[in-house]
Amino acid sequence: MIALTPYIGLVAGFLTSAAAIPQVIKTYRTKHARDLSMWQLVMLDVGMLLWLIYGWQIGDRPLIWANTFSIACYTGLIAMKLSYARRGRD
Amino acid sequence: MIALTPYIGLVAGFLTSAAAIPQVIKTYRTKHARDLSMWQLVMLDVGMLLWLIYGWQIGDRPLIWANTFSIACYTGLIAMKLSYARRGRD
Numbered sequence: 001m002i003a004l005t006p007y008i009g010l011v012a013g014f015l016t017s018a019a020a021i022p023q024v025i026k027t028y029r030t031k032h033a034r035d036l037s038m039w040q041l042v043m044l045d046v047g048m049l050l051w052l053i054y055g056w057q058i059g060d061r062p063l064i065w066a067n068t069f070s071i072a073c074y075t076g077l078i079a080m081k082l083s084y085a086r087r088g089r090d
Numbered sequence: 091m092i093a094l095t096p097y098i099g100l101v102a103g104f105l106t107s108a109a110a111i112p113q114v115i116k117t118y119r120t121k122h123a124r125d126l127s128m129w130q131l132v133m134l135d136v137g138m139l140l141w142l143i144y145g146w147q148i149g150d151r152p153l154i155w156a157n158t159f160s161i162a163c164y165t166g167l168i169a170m171k172l173s174y175a176r177r178g179r180d
Contacts, residue, residue, distance in 0.1 A: 035120065
């Protein structure tokens with residue numbers, strides 16, 4: 001079981017990072033972000049920026065890449081939510 | 091700067107875990123989860139279950155506790171989304 005451990009971590013990291021993709025696609029397609037909490041998006045974005053700094057400090061590449069990707073996704077969701085709200089869609 | 095690194099990791103972990111709280115509160119209050127992607131919720135839930143197994147394998151308590159908390163939040167969101175959809179609210 002221990003031999004499998006690094007792979008479990010890899011799949012876990014892949015899933016939690018890639019999870020933002022279907023949300024970005026759905027929000028872009030429906031042009032609605034009413035039910036998304038802005039607090040959640042901002043906390044995730046700031047938290048992942050700190051993970052990125054942490055990964056950079058300890059020189060951990062997977063942490064750097066995964067968080068750069070997630071920050072792009074969540075920043076995009078924040079931008080879409082603000083934009084739809086301004087247009088009175090949400 | 092390096093002396094700050096563990097604290098940056100701690101705050102990062104706190105923020106990314108706690109980010110689910112405002113989403114759970116918002117979804118419970120509004121009784122709407124239309125704009126939440128079910129794929130995102132399921133991928134996060136499975137990914138965090140794997141992080142939990144990973145944390146248990148390497149004996150990392152913060153990883154175990156943070157992911158147990160997040161799994162509870164995201165499972166709650168999935169349950170709410172299914173329940174609101176069934177009642178025809180979404």
